[in-house]
Amino acid sequence: MIKEVEKIIFENSNSKEEALNLSGFNLEEIPCSVFELVHLKELKLMHNKIKVIPDDIAKLKNLSHLYLYNNKISEVPIKAIKKLYLLQCIDLAENLVDLKIVKKIYKEIDKNRDYGKFLSKIEELNENSTHFWFHGHINKIPKKLFEYNNLEDLSINAHKLKKIPKKIGNLSNLKRLSFGYNKLNVIPKEIFQIESLEEVNFDNNEFVCFPEQLLEMPNLKSISFNSNKIVQIRKYLNIAIKNKSIRYFSFGDNPLKDFNSDLFRGGYDYIKEYVYGISVES
Numbered sequence: 232m233i234k235e236v237e238k239i240i241f242e243n244s245n246s247k248e249e250a251l252n253l254s255g256f257n258l259e260e261i262p263c264s265v266f267e268l269v270h271l272k273e274l275k276l277m278h279n280k281i282k283v284i285p286d287d288i289a290k291l292k293n294l295s296h297l298y299l300y301n302n303k304i305s306e307v308p309i310k311a312i313k314k315l316y317l318l319q320c321i322d323l324a325e326n327l328v329d330l331k332i333v334k335k336i337y338k339e340i341d342k343n344r345d346y347g348k349f350l351s352k353i354e355e356l357n358e359n360s361t362h363f364w365f366h367g368h369i370n371k372i373p374k375k376l377f378e379y380n381n382l383e384d385l386s387i388n389a390h391k392l393k394k395i396p397k398k399i400g401n402l403s404n405l406k407r408l409s410f411g412y413n414k415l416n417v418i419p420k421e422i423f424q425i426e427s428l429e430e431v432n433f434d435n436n437e438f439v440c441f442p443e444q445l446l447e448m449p450n451l452k453s454i455s456f457n458s459n460k461i462v463q464i465r466k467y468l469n470i471a472i473k474n475k476s477i478r479y480f481s482f483g484d485n486p487l488k489d490f491n492s493d494l495f496r497g498g499y500d501y502i503k504e505y506v507y508g509i510s511v512e513s
Contacts, residue, residue, distance in 0.1 A: 232256055240264045243271075254278050254298075266290045277301055277322075289314040301325040307332060313339050317347040345369050365389070366412075377401045383427075388412040397421050411435050416460075418442045426450060430479075434458055441467050441482075446474065453479035457495070465489040472507050 243251050247270050254277040266287040273296040281302040289311040305327040345367035362384035370391040377398035386409035393414045400421030409432040416437045423444045430453040438459040464482050471480045483495035500511040
């Protein structure tokens with residue numbers, strides 16, 4: 232029986248088939264060799280005598296369906312399962328696992344769902360890709376995204392993102408960058424080194440201070456920080472007004488103490504003309 236199982240695993244290793252079925256072999260544990268099949272998307276281990284799901288299950292990064300119906304499993308390594316970002320289904324019926332644990336596992340799967348979509352979207356990129364847009368609920372960005380240095384347009388509205396990886400500096404061809412609807416309050420210095428940047432959007436974040444180094448970037452034309460927590464802007468607005476290359480500069484819906492934030496609703500040209508007395512044609 233064991234030889235038959237190992238033969239099936241070996242054949243799958245060679246064929247790279249996305250599904251593996253080891254149901255009904257009276258297995259008492261999951262063979263270690265299974266965890267080397269990182270290409271697997273579906274793993275069936277039903278009708279066995281498995282008692283433990285080892286932490287190595289986390290190695291199967293591409294797994295979307297895991298069937299463990301009718302075994303003797305009493306505990307599940309939740310930390311390992313959380314690392315299976317593409318997992319959509321795990322069948323633990325007819326086991327010894329507490330129902331509360333099962334509910335907790337599915338809650339974690341739901342949390343991972345958007346991150347799984349995010350990873351899948353990255354997989355669609357190629358070396359010639361010039362844009363990447365994602366709107367969802369994620370709290371981190373995988374390093375792989377920053378390998379595509381031909382990207383010119385990057386938009387990630389993730390709702391939970393608190394930090395932008397330093398690797399973003401690899402995207403030396405970026406022209407448009409949007410990290411709206413996140414929980415950011417700081418910009419990594421690597422962004423200031425992307426000289427090709429023309430537009431940045433950090434609306435709906437948690438910035439308290441405006442990152443003034445943006446005003447030193449040579450090609451930046453549009454800067455938007457609406458709906459943050461910024462309290463001082465007049466100093467930077469004065470600098471932006473003198474910089475004729477900046478065509479859009481917006482800080483509406485911020486608790487500004489030195490400028491009326493409602494004026495930004497009229498637009499940047501309105502502010503230049505009616506606050507600074509500068510003709511929009513000049």
